Amino acid sequence: MAAQMTDGHRRFLQVLMSHGIMEGSVARTLHKDCCEIHKVYYAHDKLDDFISVVNLHLQPLFMQIRKGMSEDDGRTYYALVNLAETEITKMASDYTENELELFRKTMDLIILSESGFASSTNILNLADQLKTKKMKKKEAEQVLQNLVQDKWLSERDGEYTLHTRCIMEMEQYILNNYQDLARKCNICRSLAIQSQICETCGIGMHLPCAGKYFKAQTEPHCPHCNEFWPHEIPEINRPDSQLSSSASTERRGPSASGTRRR
Amino acid sequence: MAPKRCSKWPDPSQEEGLAQEEEEEDFALTQRSSQVQRNLQRLSGAQVDQKVSELVQFLLVKDQKKIPIKRADILKNIIKDYKDVYPEIINRAGRTLQQVFGLRLVEIDTKHHVYILVSDLVRLEGENLKQDHLTARLGLLTVILSFIYMRGNSAKESDVWDMLKRLGVEPRKPHKLFGDVKKLVTVEFVQQKYLEYNRLPSTDPAEFELQWGPRAAKETSRMQILQFVAKIQSKDPKTWSTQYSEAAAEVLSCSSSPPGDVGGDSQGPRRRKPSVSSSSPHGAL
Numbered sequence: 001m002a003a004q005m006t007d008g009h010r011r012f013l014q015v016l017m018s019h020g021i022m023e024g025s026v027a028r029t030l031h032k033d034c035c036e037i038h039k040v041y042y043a044h045d046k047l048d049d050f051i052s053v054v055n056l057h058l059q060p061l062f063m064q065i066r067k068g069m070s071e072d073d074g075r076t077y078y079a080l081v082n083l084a085e086t087e088i089t090k091m092a093s094d095y096t097e098n099e100l101e102l103f104r105k106t107m108d109l110i111i112l113s114e115s116g117f118a119s120s121t122n123i124l125n126l127a128d129q130l131k132t133k134k135m136k137k138k139e140a141e142q143v144l145q146n147l148v149q150d151k152w153l154s155e156r157d158g159e160y161t162l163h164t165r166c167i168m169e170m171e172q173y174i175l176n177n178y179q180d181l182a183r184k185c186n187i188c189r190s191l192a193i194q195s196q197i198c199e200t201c202g203i204g205m206h207l208p209c210a211g212k213y214f215k216a217q218t219e220p221h222c223p224h225c226n227e228f229w230p231h232e233i234p235e236i237n238r239p240d241s242q243l244s245s246s247a248s249t250e251r252r253g254p255s256a257s258g259t260r261r262r
Numbered sequence: 263m264a265p266k267r268c269s270k271w272p273d274p275s276q277e278e279g280l281a282q283e284e285e286e287e288d289f290a291l292t293q294r295s296s297q298v299q300r301n302l303q304r305l306s307g308a309q310v311d312q313k314v315s316e317l318v319q320f321l322l323v324k325d326q327k328k329i330p331i332k333r334a335d336i337l338k339n340i341i342k343d344y345k346d347v348y349p350e351i352i353n354r355a356g357r358t359l360q361q362v363f364g365l366r367l368v369e370i371d372t373k374h375h376v377y378i379l380v381s382d383l384v385r386l387e388g389e390n391l392k393q394d395h396l397t398a399r400l401g402l403l404t405v406i407l408s409f410i411y412m413r414g415n416s417a418k419e420s421d422v423w424d425m426l427k428r429l430g431v432e433p434r435k436p437h438k439l440f441g442d443v444k445k446l447v448t449v450e451f452v453q454q455k456y457l458e459y460n461r462l463p464s465t466d467p468a469e470f471e472l473q474w475g476p477r478a479a480k481e482t483s484r485m486q487i488l489q490f491v492a493k494i495q496s497k498d499p500k501t502w503s504t505q506y507s508e509a510a511a512e513v514l515s516c517s518s519s520p521p522g523d524v525g526g527d528s529q530g531p532r533r534r535k536p537s538v539s540s541s542s543p544h545g546a547l
Contacts, residue, residue: 010364011383017326017363057362061315082319094327 003053008040021165024076068168074208081169098133116194117159201225301346317355325379328454333375370476419470484509
């Protein structure tokens with residue numbers, strides 16, 4: 001089976017690359033448009049196959065279109081990621097050495113925190129302790145803004161966490177470098193930056209995964225140690241709008257109402 | 263994690279001093295293909311593949327930010343010890359970019375060896391328009407390019423500011439979308455090769471003029487800009503006979519670049535493929 005790149009695939013790739021990351025339904029619309037414009041065979045539920053063709057050609061370049069889940073709403077996202085684990089290649093040419101150091105230290109704060117968030121105050125306090133070159137608070141604020149704009153971080157109420165795109169791109173890197181300090185979701189087994197944690201045995205779950213797992217249970221119990229699950233279970237609003245990307249073995253979560261942990 | 267240094271704004275004083283280095287480099291890099299083939303023998307396929315991949319990624323990352331890529335940077339950051347097979351690596355990288363991404367590696371400055379990536383695919387109006395700060399900038403740029411073109415391919419900087427002032431954009435006032443507009447127009451757009459900013463001789467105090475840069479010429483065309491202007495003013499493009507004949511001549515001479523008239527209007531320079539938002543205020547033109 002010759003999996004040829006067509007202009008439809010190339011257009012999809014160009015647009016995805018310009019966005020960096022794209023939500024599932026947007027990707028599906030793009031798939032449809034690209035096939036229509038270039039008169040390529042189109043089946044509405046074959047987006048993953050379409051992407052596999054692109055990935056076949058991206059493989060020798062150590063790149064891939066990866067499918068992931070947002071920790072906030074459980075929706076599916078697609079992003080073009082770098083498979084090389086040794087450095088933050090994509091970031092490296094956009095940021096100076098001390099900016100990268102600030103980002104790494106911010107990532108430390110985020111991953112080591114319980115909530116998966118680091119406050120802006122704590123991050124800015126790091127600015128004048130940088131080893132490469134000290135940074136003023138004003139400068140650091142601008143760097144944080146750039147990181148948010150470039151989708152490495154996302155911000156909520158003055159607190160920062162890793163953007164879905166960043167998690168998708170750096171999951172392997174984080175797991176390798178932080179090892180046991182980085183939590184994995186007990187349900188889907190992927191890296192969890194924001195999570196609900198069992199106070200007895202310490203296992204953690206993504207909020208959308210918890211929402212799905214504990215759905216409609218009046219007395220939720222930890223799947224590992226069976227103790228009462230002490231957190232508010234996020235509500236599932238509606239079944240995820242993707243009808244049929246069932247061919248994939250990727251994890252996907254339902255839309256959760258993003259209830260914040262206590 | 264090994265961070266890499268980057269210099270965000272190229273240092274202009276380095277440009278002139280490079281001349282001799284470049285000459286020596288040229289000699290080393292433009293060997294006959296038979297010599298390159300012999301040089302390839304000593305390397306494993308995997309080694310060369312690795313370099314090609316690294317170069318492709320490097321080019322993509324730089325181009326996403328619309329930074330033109332200098333050969334000197336390619337050699338320093340990617341090629342390193344593989345200079346003697348540079349022609350092979352760059353050719354394969356170019357082919358990969360076309361086959362996988364539909365992007366063409368174009369040398370816009372053959373003297374200093376500067377490259378950009380241009381899409382092979384026809385751009386469509388309103389395609390997956392991502393409304394963000396970059397798209398807004400392209401709107402501003404389109405307005406400026408149009409003004410320059412309608413003024414006969416060159417416009418005095420002061421005239422451009424007068425025109426933009428009527429749109430609420432001023433060089434000395436921070437703009438909520440564009441920030442420091444003077445820097446955006448006279449520095450950033452120039453570095454990205456969308457505009458050229460030249461001093462007018464014998465002017466004191468110094469006056470400057472703005473013209474299209476090589477990237478603007480590659481990403482859009484005079485015909486597209488003229489159609490944009492015509493659309494705003496609800497007139498036939500042929501109303502401006504001088505501009506129309508110039509634009510037509512350009513279309514006829516560019517047989518390889520995508521005409522941009524397949525599948526609807528495509529106007530103005532673009533980011534990865536959204537077309538320029540036509541929400542730019544029209545009155546001034």
